[in-house]
Amino acid sequence: MRWVALGVAAALAFVASVVLGPAAVPLGDLARSDIVWSLRAPRTVLAFLVGGSLGVAGAGLQALVRNPLADPFLLGLSGGAGLGAVVAIATHLSGPWALPLAAFAGALGALALVYRLGLVGCAALDPRILLLGGVAVGAFAAAVTTAIVALADAAELRNAFLWLWGGLSAASWDSVLVLTLYAPLPLAVLFAAARPLDLLALGEEPARYLGADVERVKRRVYLAASLLTAAAVAVSGVIGFVGLVVPHIVRLAWGHRHRALLPAAFIGGGALLVFADTVARTVVAPRELPVGVVTALVGVPIFALLLRRWTVA
Amino acid sequence: MGIFVMRRWLIALFVLAACRPSGRPPVGPSVQDDAGRTVTLAAPARRIVSLLPSFTELVFAMGAGDRLVGRTAWCDYPPAALAVPSVGDGMPPNVEAVAARRPDLVLLYHSGTNLTAGQQLAGLGVPVALLHLDRLEDLGPAARRIGRLTGRVAQAESLAAAMDSLAAAKPLAPNPQSLVFVVWDNPPIVIGHGSYLDRLAALAGARNVFADVAAPSAQVSLETIAARDPDWIAVLSDSSGPPAFAARREWRAVRAVREGRFLNLPGSLFGRPGPRSSQAVAELRARLEAAP
Amino acid sequence: MDGRVSAPILRLSDVRYRYPAASRDAVAGVSLTVRPGEFHAILGPNGSGKTTLVRLALGALVPAAGSVEVLERPAHRWRSRELARVVGVVPQREDNLFPQRVREAVLLGRYAHLSLWGAERPEDHAAVERALTACDAGPLADRWLWTLSGGEYQRVRVARALAQEPRLLVLDEPGVSLDLRHEMELFELVRGLVDHSGLGVVLITHHVNLAARYADAVLVLAEGRSAAAGAPADVLTRETVERVFSWPVAIQVLDGRPQMVPLRQPKEPA
Numbered sequence: 001m002r003w004v005a006l007g008v009a010a011a012l013a014f015v016a017s018v019v020l021g022p023a024a025v026p027l028g029d030l031a032r033s034d035i036v037w038s039l040r041a042p043r044t045v046l047a048f049l050v051g052g053s054l055g056v057a058g059a060g061l062q063a064l065v066r067n068p069l070a071d072p073f074l075l076g077l078s079g080g081a082g083l084g085a086v087v088a089i090a091t092h093l094s095g096p097w098a099l100p101l102a103a104f105a106g107a108l109g110a111l112a113l114v115y116r117l118g119l120v121g122c123a124a125l126d127p128r129i130l131l132l133g134g135v136a137v138g139a140f141a142a143a144v145t146t147a148i149v150a151l152a153d154a155a156e157l158r159n160a161f162l163w164l165w166g167g168l169s170a171a172s173w174d175s176v177l178v179l180t181l182y183a184p185l186p187l188a189v190l191f192a193a194a195r196p197l198d199l200l201a202l203g204e205e206p207a208r209y210l211g212a213d214v215e216r217v218k219r220r221v222y223l224a225a226s227l228l229t230a231a232a233v234a235v236s237g238v239i240g241f242v243g244l245v246v247p248h249i250v251r252l253a254w255g256h257r258h259r260a261l262l263p264a265a266f267i268g269g270g271a272l273l274v275f276a277d278t279v280a281r282t283v284v285a286p287r288e289l290p291v292g293v294v295t296a297l298v299g300v301p302i303f304a305l306l307l308r309r310w311t312v313a
Numbered sequence: 314m315g316i317f318v319m320r321r322w323l324i325a326l327f328v329l330a331a332c333r334p335s336g337r338p339p340v341g342p343s344v345q346d347d348a349g350r351t352v353t354l355a356a357p358a359r360r361i362v363s364l365l366p367s368f369t370e371l372v373f374a375m376g377a378g379d380r381l382v383g384r385t386a387w388c389d390y391p392p393a394a395l396a397v398p399s400v401g402d403g404m405p406p407n408v409e410a411v412a413a414r415r416p417d418l419v420l421l422y423h424s425g426t427n428l429t430a431g432q433q434l435a436g437l438g439v440p441v442a443l444l445h446l447d448r449l450e451d452l453g454p455a456a457r458r459i460g461r462l463t464g465r466v467a468q469a470e471s472l473a474a475a476m477d478s479l480a481a482a483k484p485l486a487p488n489p490q491s492l493v494f495v496v497w498d499n500p501p502i503v504i505g506h507g508s509y510l511d512r513l514a515a516l517a518g519a520r521n522v523f524a525d526v527a528a529p530s531a532q533v534s535l536e537t538i539a540a541r542d543p544d545w546i547a548v549l550s551d552s553s554g555p556p557a558f559a560a561r562r563e564w565r566a567v568r569a570v571r572e573g574r575f576l577n578l579p580g581s582l583f584g585r586p587g588p589r590s591s592q593a594v595a596e597l598r599a600r601l602e603a604a605p
Numbered sequence: 606m607d608g609r610v611s612a613p614i615l616r617l618s619d620v621r622y623r624y625p626a627a628s629r630d631a632v633a634g635v636s637l638t639v640r641p642g643e644f645h646a647i648l649g650p651n652g653s654g655k656t657t658l659v660r661l662a663l664g665a666l667v668p669a670a671g672s673v674e675v676l677e678r679p680a681h682r683w684r685s686r687e688l689a690r691v692v693g694v695v696p697q698r699e700d701n702l703f704p705q706r707v708r709e710a711v712l713l714g715r716y717a718h719l720s721l722w723g724a725e726r727p728e729d730h731a732a733v734e735r736a737l738t739a740c741d742a743g744p745l746a747d748r749w750l751w752t753l754s755g756g757e758y759q760r761v762r763v764a765r766a767l768a769q770e771p772r773l774l775v776l777d778e779p780g781v782s783l784d785l786r787h788e789m790e791l792f793e794l795v796r797g798l799v800d801h802s803g804l805g806v807v808l809i810t811h812h813v814n815l816a817a818r819y820a821d822a823v824l825v826l827a828e829g830r831s832a833a834a835g836a837p838a839d840v841l842t843r844e845t846v847e848r849v850f851s852w853p854v855a856i857q858v859l860d861g862r863p864q865m866v867p868l869r870q871p872k873e874p875a
Contacts, residue, residue, distance in 0.1 A: 287526060288537075
């Protein structure tokens with residue numbers, strides 16, 4: 001059944017990611033290889049965690065704003081993260097964690113701004129205001145970022161944009177540890193909101209009459225999804241497409257009930273990103289493609305194929 | 314005395330006759346620039362604006378530095394260049410600031426974006442020369458042409474000869490030491506074949522582990538760097554300690570990082586082709602040979 | 606109906622409410638008491654405050670004056686989850702973003718009875734079956750929602766509210782867009798629930814005559830105020846109806862219930 005298929009796909013992606021890579025490591029040496037243990041293994045695990053987080057965040061946000069085109073990066077988080085990263089580089093912040101922490105802080109700043117906008121007047125996290133506010137805050141942050149890049153030390157900052165385009169090259173067991181300690185709480189909040197999200201699909205008033213504490217659910221889902229996305233951006237830049245399309249792919253097989261959809265989106269998103277990262281590392285070896293390019297190139301055909309099969313059936 | 318005097322007077326008369334003032338001004342130095350244009354000056358340039366650090370160095374090296382009236386903010390060598398007024402960072406060139414210096418020659422690096430600036434300056438009546446300067450081989454022709462335009466032909470010729478011989482030099486017998494040039498750490502960007510730094514390394518006898526990458530710079534996986542195990546990691550840096558990324562856990566999979574084998578190459582000397590390129594090669598070779 | 610007076614499920618006393626930036630009160634000085642086994646209808650022209658009254662009753666809005674109590678406790682003190690076990694609502698409008706089968710849609714009504722992480726239990730599925738049967742929607746159980754007719758869809762929504770196992774059922778204009786037969790079937794269904802299951806019902810409708818035929822008590826709202834309240838026969842007089850609905854009518858009696866017949870008022874050519 002479909003859970004088995006999903007599990008097998010994830011397992012295959014894991015194995016491929018550890019076995020394959022631009023540095024040819026013979027199968028017999030895999031277990032002893034420092035490259036595999038210090039670089040490939042943590043990178044695979046991190047890709048799974050990031051992809052899974054983006055998949056769940058995307059599914060939650062699409063239910064929250066009741067819009068199938070919602071993507072975790074529509075909320076202004078990528079703009080905020082980029083601004084944080086650029087400020088860190090322009091002010092020559094030192095330390096190996098300077099860039100991720102600055103990006104995370106920037107994303108949180110954008111989150112706070114959009115959240116505050118969503119509370120203006122009696123808006124009470126109106127989905128349309130969240131979306132519009134996210135686009136506005138993101139555009140503002142991007143403009144300030146561009147201004148800083150134009151005025152400051154140009155060469156270094158151009159490289160900051162390369163980071164922002166997304167990649168898992170900074171993966172290590174340290175970043176895996178940080179994400180493993182951080183992600184379970186927002187993930188649990190999202191999984192717990194699965195049933196209320198089903199109710200929310202009927203509308204906020206009907207959901208309340210069926211027993212959902214609508215304001216609390218909206219707040220929690222918005223914050224949890226945004227915190228997951230902020231962490232993903234801090235660790236791996238902006239990897240688009242996963243949060244938007246994985247929920248739709250998973251819905252084709254699991255339907256709309258979030259109790260099944262959210263866990264499936266986690267595993268599916270994780271598997272997709274692990275696979276995409278493997279392709280990014282190997283297809284033009286010794287060079288490497290930005291992983292966001294691969295997620296789009298890989299994800300779209302899969303999506304189109306599934307769409308045809310299920311609409312024909 | 315009579316006929317001699319007359320001959321001298323006749324000769325003087327001929328000479329005077331030949332020196333009739335013509336309708337046109339005397340034609341000064343003229344060169345073909347790399348954009349295919351012919352750059353002609355009325356007289357050797359006396360007010361030069363240089364929009365590339367390498368051009369600034371060349372102008373000073375051929376003894377015409379006192380004629381520079383404008384430079385970019387990046388032009389930091391020789392120290393005398395710092396006294397010349399800056400016209401901005403040059404990316405893109407600030408046409409107004411350049412024109413305000415009333416130059417009679419502007420030296421521009423030949424690129425797509427600079428073509429527009431060049432046209433705008435030419436429209437203001439300012440002579441502009443667009444010159445390539447990506448590789449060692451470009452240094453000689455650039456020096457010669459600048460020499461003609463400034464009237465320092467002899468000095469430019471000796472400079473160009475030295476740079477041509479460097480460009481033509483065979484790579485030294487390969488030093489067993491290998492290196493990688495890391496330009497950025499996240500994502501890892503390295504220098505590949507054909508770029509200036511790669512040539513420097515070859516001339517110094519070191520092997521660039523990414524010489525098989527055809528692009529001047531490329532993003533690679535960290536595991537590739539670790540697998541190719543370079544002896545040295547070269548970074549363009551004016552400071553002396555290890556770069557910030559050396560502290561990151563994932564970079565410690567690379568042996569050179571673990572052992573702290575970093576070559577910090579000052580940007581001013583190593584970052585661009587120029588009259589000091591041979592000095593750069595010598596210094597790189599010295600560092601490689603000195604180290605254990 | 607037996608002689609015992611049971612405790613009211615819902616009691617609104619003299620409630621007043623004005624929406625922010627509104628020029629007049631949406632509801633003012635309205636009272637309503639609903640006991641088990643009573644069918645109340647709320648009537649009134651557009652904008653008379655009927656939906657606002659429902660929102661006040663369910664604690665979605667807090668009255669500026671007066672009190673709202675559900676099972677003798679103030680409405681705004683009830684948490685949504687607890688309230689959903691007592692009151693089932695069939696709202697006027699809802700979105701249908703995702704395709705669903707009827708059984709799944711009715712199962713949503715069990716949310717208030719489910720624990721946070723627990724799965725649906727046999728008693729939840731049994732409640733769904735009972736609700737579907739009570740609404741005559743058993744044969745529809747495996748159909749997709751989008752394939753249902755308007756009347757069938759309304760029955761499913763009522764079944765969902767019943768699956769909550771409430772004591773009070775609130776329906777907001779359930780008959781709008783239903784044809785004669787389906788609207789009659791709906792009112793018969795609701796009346797049957799009141800008679801056989803002892804539910805209390807509050808039903809908002811435009812349809813004066815159906816309210817008069819089926820309801821035990823009628824509340825007529827006009828501009829947020831209570832124009833009349835009581836048994837249909839007492840309340841739906843010609844004067845009251847003409848005043849509230851601003852149109853001349855004649856009243857005829859059928860089965861002991863008043864039925865209004867609108868009179869013609871042809872316009873003179875200008």
